[in-house]
Amino acid sequence: MTRAVAVLLTAVLTLAQSAPAHAYLKFGFRIGGQTVDVKWANAAVRYFVNERDIPGVTAPDMRAAVARAAATWQAVPGTTLRFADQGFTTASPVGLDGRNTLGFLDRPDLDRVLGATSLLIDSSTGALVEADIFFNTRFTWSVAPQGEAGRVDVESVVLHELGHFVGLGHSAIGETERTATGGRRVLGSGAVMFPIALTPGATADRVLQDDDEAAVQDLYTADAGNRTSGSITGRVTKNGRGVYGAHVVAFHPESGRIVGGFSLNANGDFVIAGLDPGPHIVRVEPLDDADVESFLSGDVDVDFRAAYAPRMVVAPAGGSSGAVEVQVAPK
Amino acid sequence: MWALASAQVFAQGGQAPPSLLAHHVTVSGGLVWTGGYSIGDATAVLRGNAVGATAAPFTLFDAHSSVDGSVGVEGHVGFAVTPTLTVEGGVSYQRPGISTDLSQDAEAAAVTLDAEHLVQYLFDAAVVWQIPTVGLGTRIQPFVVVGGGYLRQLYDERTVVETGSVYYAGAGVRYWLRGGDGQNRSVGRRPDGRAMWRLDGVDFENRTRVAPMVTVHMFLEF
Numbered sequence: 160m161t162r163a164v165a166v167l168l169t170a171v172l173t174l175a176q177s178a179p180a181h182a183y184l185k186f187g188f189r190i191g192g193q194t195v196d197v198k199w200a201n202a203a204v205r206y207f208v209n210e211r212d213i214p215g216v217t218a219p220d221m222r223a224a225v226a227r228a229a230a231t232w233q234a235v236p237g238t239t240l241r242f243a244d245q246g247f248t249t250a251s252p253v254g255l256d257g258r259n260t261l262g263f264l265d266r267p268d269l270d271r272v273l274g275a276t277s278l279l280i281d282s283s284t285g286a287l288v289e290a291d292i293f294f295n296t297r298f299t300w301s302v303a304p305q306g307e308a309g310r311v312d313v314e315s316v317v318l319h320e321l322g323h324f325v326g327l328g329h330s331a332i333g334e335t336e337r338t339a340t341g342g343r344r345v346l347g348s349g350a351v352m353f354p355i356a357l358t359p360g361a362t363a364d365r366v367l368q369d370d371d372e373a374a375v376q377d378l379y380t381a382d383a384g385n386r387t388s389g390s391i392t393g394r395v396t397k398n399g400r401g402v403y404g405a406h407v408v409a410f411h412p413e414s415g416r417i418v419g420g421f422s423l424n425a426n427g428d429f430v431i432a433g434l435d436p437g438p439h440i441v442r443v444e445p446l447d448d449a450d451v452e453s454f455l456s457g458d459v460d461v462d463f464r465a466a467y468a469p470r471m472v473v474a475p476a477g478g479s480s481g482a483v484e485v486q487v488a489p490k
Numbered sequence: 491m492w493a494l495a496s497a498q499v500f501a502q503g504g505q506a507p508p509s510l511l512a513h514h515v516t517v518s519g520g521l522v523w524t525g526g527y528s529i530g531d532a533t534a535v536l537r538g539n540a541v542g543a544t545a546a547p548f549t550l551f552d553a554h555s556s557v558d559g560s561v562g563v564e565g566h567v568g569f570a571v572t573p574t575l576t577v578e579g580g581v582s583y584q585r586p587g588i589s590t591d592l593s594q595d596a597e598a599a600a601v602t603l604d605a606e607h608l609v610q611y612l613f614d615a616a617v618v619w620q621i622p623t624v625g626l627g628t629r630i631q632p633f634v635v636v637g638g639g640y641l642r643q644l645y646d647e648r649t650v651v652e653t654g655s656v657y658y659a660g661a662g663v664r665y666w667l668r669g670g671d672g673q674n675r676s677v678g679r680r681p682d683g684r685a686m687w688r689l690d691g692v693d694f695e696n697r698t699r700v701a702p703m704v705t706v707h708m709f710l711e712f
Binding site for chain 1: 536537538553596597604649
């Protein structure tokens with residue numbers, strides 16, 4: 160088996176390298192000129208929890224938080240994803256040792272990174288071979304049921320990192336504002352997989368959002384031949400040319416579900432899957448609410464104004480819409 | 491001509507009002523207009539950011555959608571149980587559009603989307619009771635109608651179907667061009683106006699909607 164070097168992904172607070180070249184809410188890997196999904200091939204993903212305690216969070220606390228977050232992911236209906244808790248380990252949550260390990264790690268140099276996931280990918284199939292998650296002890300953490308002001312909620316961050324752990328990339332469904340210190344503050348978030356964390360003490364990210372569920376359903380669908388969700392395909396253009404890296408959101412007025420995706424090539428093509436059948440409002444905006452590198456590599460175009468598809472777009476059950484073109488104008 | 495016609499109606503005022511022949515079949519067809527109605531407001535919201543589990547949501551944009559008024563065709567087959575009471579069933583076909591207004595987007599101007607058109611069929615049944623009114627002459631008689639049916643709506647791409655129910659009540663007149671005298675087969679016009687209650691179908695809030703409905707038919711008795 161040929162194995163590729165892991166792709167390092169930061170979780171909540173910005174900055175790392177995203178998956179090579181292509182990602183639509185899930186990581187992709189180029190094999191023989193084609194992009195395949197990065198995912199676990201086995202039925203149950205086994206993991207260990209590092210036995211280290213930190214102030215405010217014991218190892219059993221950590222293990223319980225991981226178990227809750229794992230249960231949240233595997234409770235998404237229509238998926239095959241399963242986790243298997245293997246207990247405590249002394250192994251580090253980084254490095255290649257054949258164990259999927261989650262735990263705290265001292266990384267004072269990473270002053271904006273709450274946690275990070277590293278993935279080892281079989282370069283011949285795209286299957287995940289090993290994954291580790293560390294949580295940065297530079298920050299103060301909490302497992303309080305209602306959250307604690309000023310302390311980062313462990314379960315929320317574990318839930319986000321487990322998304323990467325199973326092959327999901329970042330979602331761009333969120334709005335932010337610049338802070339005086341040069342960072343960003345979240346105004347609103349529509350996905351646990353948004354790359355910037357909520358305020359320390361917030362626990363809203365313990366609950367998966369529609370976009371998260373659509374992504375994991377797309378990646379680990381239980382019955383691909385009997386898929387009832389639909390998809391929307393289309394193209395984002397500016398002055399007649401394709402836009403790479405536009406953030407495209409589909410809103411289903413009847414259910415209120417919001418699911419996002421990206422235009423992933425120079426032609427501006429996008430696909431948004433996992434949608435409720437029926438009409439959707441399609442909105443396009445530039446990737447300007449977080450560091451572009453959190454989502455995609457390459458020359459992402461952010462020089463355009465938000466715009467809508469000219470009419471509602473119907474996602475059919477088990478199929479895809481006709482191609483829709485969304486024209487955007489330069490800022 | 492108007493004076494002549496009025497004189498004729500007056501002269502015939504003492505005669506029996508026109509009616510259909512009992513146990514005969516009537517076929518009618520014509521145009522139907524249905525007024526527009528709202529199908530709901532929806533707000534695209536993101537979770538707010540605050541300590542704890544909940545926070546005030548962040549509005550991405552607001553959407554208001556409505557089904558536009560439209561004209562279609564309709565056909566009915568009726569059976570006269572008595573000269574004044576008819577049961578009928580039929581189908582109508584319309585192509586209404588769905589309009590959507592978007593607003594409250596912090597990053598984009600308010601906009602109205604182009605209409606997404608529906609292919610709409612209504613299979614309905616109704617009871618028509620001709621009001622035994624005297625004094626309107628031998629050509630015109632009012633009636634009331636109540637009915638309901640099965641609504642089937644397909645989006646333009648014909649890939650998604652929405653179904654619902656329609657109930658209506660209204661009134662109109664039959665205007666005989668021929669017959670109505672108890673001897674000969676009837677031919678005439680039949681305009682009516684109705685209030686229509688629509689349940690389910692394309693609706694983003696799954697609420698009952700009310701809209702006006704007007705039909706203009708020609709009818710032919712066999």
